[in-house]
Amino acid sequence: MSAPSSAASSTNDRVIIFDTTLRDGEQCPGASMTFEEKLEVAELLDTMGVDVIEAGFPIASVGDFESVAEIARRTKRAVIAGLARAIPADIARAGEAVKHARRPRIHTFVSTSPIHLEYQMRKTQDQVIDIITATVAQARNLVEDVEWSAMDATRTPIDYLAQCVMTAINAGATTINLPDTVGYATPSEYEAMFRQVRERVLDRVSNPESIVFSTHCHNDLGLAVANSLAGVAGGARQIECTINGLGERAGNAALEEIVMAINVRRDVLPYDTGIDASMLTRGSKLVSAVTSFPVQYNKAIVGRNAFAHESGIHQDGMLKNNTTYEIMTPESVGVNKTSLVMGKHSGRAAFRDKLKALGYELGENALNDAFTRFKDLADRKKIVYDEDIEALVDHEIAVAHDRMKLVSLTVIAGSHGPQRATMKMEVDGVIVTEEAEGNGPVDAVFNCIQAIVPHAARLALYQVHAVTEGTDAQAEVSVRLEDGDKAVTGRGSDPDTLVASAQAYIIALNKLQAKRNSLNAQSQSAAE
Ligand code: KIV
Ligand code: ZN
Numbered sequence: 001m002s003a004p005s006s007a008a009s010s011t012n013d014r015v016i017i018f019d020t021t022l023r024d025g026e027q028c029p030g031a032s033m034t035f036e037e038k039l040e041v042a043e044l045l046d047t048m049g050v051d052v053i054e055a056g057f058p059i060a061s062v063g064d065f066e067s068v069a070e071i072a073r074r075t076k077r078a079v080i081a082g083l084a085r086a087i088p089a090d091i092a093r094a095g096e097a098v099k100h101a102r103r104p105r106i107h108t109f110v111s112t113s114p115i116h117l118e119y120q121m122r123k124t125q126d127q128v129i130d131i132i133t134a135t136v137a138q139a140r141n142l143v144e145d146v147e148w149s150a151m152d153a154t155r156t157p158i159d160y161l162a163q164c165v166m167t168a169i170n171a172g173a174t175t176i177n178l179p180d181t182v183g184y185a186t187p188s189e190y191e192a193m194f195r196q197v198r199e200r201v202l203d204r205v206s207n208p209e210s211i212v213f214s215t216h217c218h219n220d221l222g223l224a225v226a227n228s229l230a231g232v233a234g235g236a237r238q239i240e241c242t243i244n245g246l247g248e249r250a251g252n253a254a255l256e257e258i259v260m261a262i263n264v265r266r267d268v269l270p271y272d273t274g275i276d277a278s279m280l281t282r283g284s285k286l287v288s289a290v291t292s293f294p295v296q297y298n299k300a301i302v303g304r305n306a307f308a309h310e311s312g313i314h315q316d317g318m319l320k321n322n323t324t325y326e327i328m329t330p331e332s333v334g335v336n337k338t339s340l341v342m343g344k345h346s347g348r349a350a351f352r353d354k355l356k357a358l359g360y361e362l363g364e365n366a367l368n369d370a371f372t373r374f375k376d377l378a379d380r381k382k383i384v385y386d387e388d389i390e391a392l393v394d395h396e397i398a399v400a401h402d403r404m405k406l407v408s409l410t411v412i413a414g415s416h417g418p419q420r421a422t423m424k425m426e427v428d429g430v431i432v433t434e435e436a437e438g439n440g441p442v443d444a445v446f447n448c449i450q451a452i453v454p455h456a457a458r459l460a461l462y463q464v465h466a467v468t469e470g471t472d473a474q475a476e477v478s479v480r481l482e483d484g485d486k487a488v489t490g491r492g493s494d495p496d497t498l499v500a501s502a503q504a505y506i507i508a509l510n511k512l513q514a515k516r517n518s519l520n521a522q523s524q525s526a527a528e
Contacts, residue, residue: 013270013271013272014237014271014272014273014274015232015237015238015239015262015271015272015273016051016052016212016214016237016238016239017049017050017051017052017238017239017241017255017258017259017273017274017275018050018051018052018054018081018214018238018239018240018241019045019050019052019053019054019240019241019242019243019255020054020216020240020241020242020247020252021041021045021242021243021244021246021255021287022038022041022042022053022054022055022056022067022071023054023055023056023057023083024054024240024242024246024247024248024252025242025243025246025247025251025252025287025291026038026056026246026291027057027247027248028246028247028248028249028251028293029487030291030292030293030480030487030488030489031246031291031292031293031489032291032486032487032488032511032514032515033290033291034290034401034510034511034514035063035066035067035070035514036400036401037290037397037401038055038056038067038071039067039070039071039074040286040290040397041243041286041287041290042055042071042074042075043074043075044279044282044283044286045078045243045283046075046076046077046078047276047279048275048276048279048280048283049273049274049275049276049279050078050255050274050275051078051079051238051274052078052079052080052081052105052238053071053075053078053079053080053081054081054082054083054107054240055067055068055071055072055080055081055082055097055098056068056071056082056083056097057082057083057084058082058083058084058090058093058094058096058097058098059084059085059087059089059090059093059094063514063515063517065093065096065097068080068082068094068097068098069096069097069098069100072097072098072099072100072101072104073100073101075101075102076102077102078103079101079103079104079105079145080098080101080103080104080105081098081104081105081106081107081147082094082095082097082098082104082105082106082107083107083108083109084106084107084108084109084135084139085108085109085110086108086109086110086131086132086135087135088134088135088138090108091106091108091135091138091139091142092138092142094106094107094108094139095139095142095143098143099142099143103145104143104145105143105145105146105147105175106139106142106143106145106146106147107146107147107148107149107175107177108135108136108139108146108147108148108149109148109149109150109151109177109179110128110131110132110135110149110150110151111128111150111151111152112128112150112151112152112153112156112160112161112164113151113152113153113155113156114155114156114157115152115155116151116152125160128164129163129164129167132148132164132167132168132171133167133170133171134171136148136167136168136171136172136173137171137172139172139173140171140172140173145174145175146172146173146174146175147173147174147175147176147177147214148165148168148173148175148176148177149176149177149178149179149214149216150164150165150176150177150178150179151179151181152179152181152182153178153179153180153181153193154178154179154180154181154182154184154185154189154190154193155182155184158193158196158197158200159200161178161193161197162196162197162200162201165178165197165201166200166201166204166205169201169205169211174210174211174212175211175212175213175214175238176197176211176212176213176214177213177214177215177216177238177240178193178194178197178213178214178215178216178231178236179215179216179217179218179240180215180216180217180218180224180227181216181218182218182220183217183218183219183220183221183223183224183249183250184220184221185217185223185227186223186227187223187226187227187229187230188230190215190217190227190230190231190234191230191231191233191234192234193234194213194215194231194234194235194236195234195235197213198213198234198235212236212237212238213231213235213236213237213238214236214237214238214239214240215227215228215231215232215236215238215239215240215253216240216252217231217240217252217253218247218248218249218250218251218252219245219247219249219250219251219252219253220249220250222250224245224250224251224252224253224254225253225254225257225258225261227253228240228241228253228258229258229261229262229269232269232271239253239258240252240253241253241254241255241258242254242255243255243256243283243284243286243287244256244284244287244288244293244295244299244302245257245299246287246291246293254299254300254301255275255280255283256280256283256284256300256301256302256333257300257301258273259273259275259277259280260277260280260300260301260328260332260333263277263328263332264327264328277332277333277334278331278332278333278334279334279359280301280302280333280334281302281333281334281335281359282334282359282360284301284302285302285359285360285390285394286397288394289393289394289395289397289398289491290397290398291489292398292478292489292490292491292504292507292508293489294476294478294491301333302333304387306330306335307326307330307335334359336357336358336359342354342374342378342383342384342389343378343382343383343384344375344378344379346374346378346384348371351370351371351374352367354386354389355367355370355389355393358386358389358390358393360393362393362396366396366397366400369396370392370393370396373392373395373396374389374392377392377474377495380472380495381472381474381495382472385467385468387467387468388467388468388474391467391474391476391493392474392493394491394493395491395492395493395503398490398491398507399503399507399510402506402507402510403427403428403510403513404425404426404427404428404453404506404509404510404513405425405426405506406423406424406425406499406502406503406506407424407425407426407431408423408424409421409422409423409424409445409448409498409499409502410422410423411441411444411445411498413440413441413444413498417439417440418437418438418439418444419437419438419439419440419441419443419444420435420436420437420438420444421435421436421437421438421441421444421445421447421448421498422434422435422448423435423436423445423448423449423452423502425449425452425453425506427452427453432452434448434451434452435448435451436448436450436451441498442462442498442501445498445501445502445505446459446501446505448502449502449505449506449509453509455483455509455512456483457481457482457483457508457509457512458481458482458483459479459480459481459505460480460481460482460487461478461479461480461489462477462478462479462480462501463477463478463479464476464477464497464500464501467493472495473495474493474494474495474500475493475494475495475496475497475500476491476492476493476500477491477492477493477497477500477501477503477504478490478491478504479491479492479501479504479505479507479508480508481505481508481509481512483512483516486512486515486516488508488511488512488515489508489511490503490504490505490506490507490508490509490510490511491504491507492504492505492506492507
């Protein structure tokens, strides 16, 4: 098998970074991304130095299949993995999706724990062994690089787990992933599991050096990063993680935390990754922008407060020497301190420089649109802070490929209702105008959108916060829409809360339509 070249050419201490933002991350309710957004995230992951990109779950929908296939075609460096259940049709579809990758991988999984076998799979242990043999062999006939995962490994008896692993290796898997699917393990247990399985299995394998063990930890108890590092102490050399820790329920191990824990504490974590840490902030912002999932302020490494020093004692120490209260520099994770003050007299060149300093690289059209919005913002706001520019550019990224856009909005509000909104929207290139009343201004705005684009989605969350301080601060609004089992989130920002609300709603609606189109295409192709 061909392991990622960066890993193959390194010493034992090289840890392979397997990013699953586009698969486990995207599985998280409300965090769906469009086709173009997935391509953008994949390109950034590849540039950042991620070794393996799990690009999606090709059988899940036509949209998933197409994005995995396109990422496979475009990616220059990383291995591209497609996920497949232990079902022949899934494996065939994953093989088809990744076949154009320079370095394709099929990642197939089956549950191994008694709870999953009894209640979910309704299979015996022996039946699961047969399934592993057949499905791993099928995957291995399609690609050279096959990863096998024991779902719910941490609640599986060790002897049976080792038997499953042995079976997968004999059938041709070269990466063995032992996930803590439900986020239940503690670090010492997780480390021991790897030691025990490796001890039981590797002696019986003819080429033990070609087998890579992998961690995959969920964060239900807040232990995902600690568990992943413990897994490495137990012999794993691949870590599965996501940007911002996005993922099912409480999420997965956060890539940025893993990378910086290793970089900062190499004295006790003597490993290397191939990640360019100066791109971590950029990656976090991009994923937050395209999923509309805010990053918590005090999030390690990439949170807004990660390098803020508020108390007098801390500020005093920082002024004397920054190592007093900083264990890593902001620059090491891509936060650039810049003194460039932006206002209405700033020109295009200064704006472009500022974007670069903030870690954004926009194409010419996106730059022009962002600059126009910046000028508009600078007219309305005395000082434009870095956070304002970030919110503005994130918005440009989110709407770049949207079918529906807000053109203008006027709202009559106040103590004497009913409140009334007049809105112009562009829908597939056509300008549509509507008026609506509501029980409050936000309701009137959302009723206008409903009149222009009739839909059955339910508003599941509406949240507002200020991007910076002051009464002229931009409002950042998050809107979550749910339609049946589909959930999406949109985020908008503007000094006017109602405009930001309309933007957020329309972004969410665009995402919902994109999801629906992809599912319709899937049922059509199934019918053909
Ligand atoms: O959490 C899990 O077990 C998974 C598998 C599909 C690898 O995501
Ligand atoms: Zn998972």
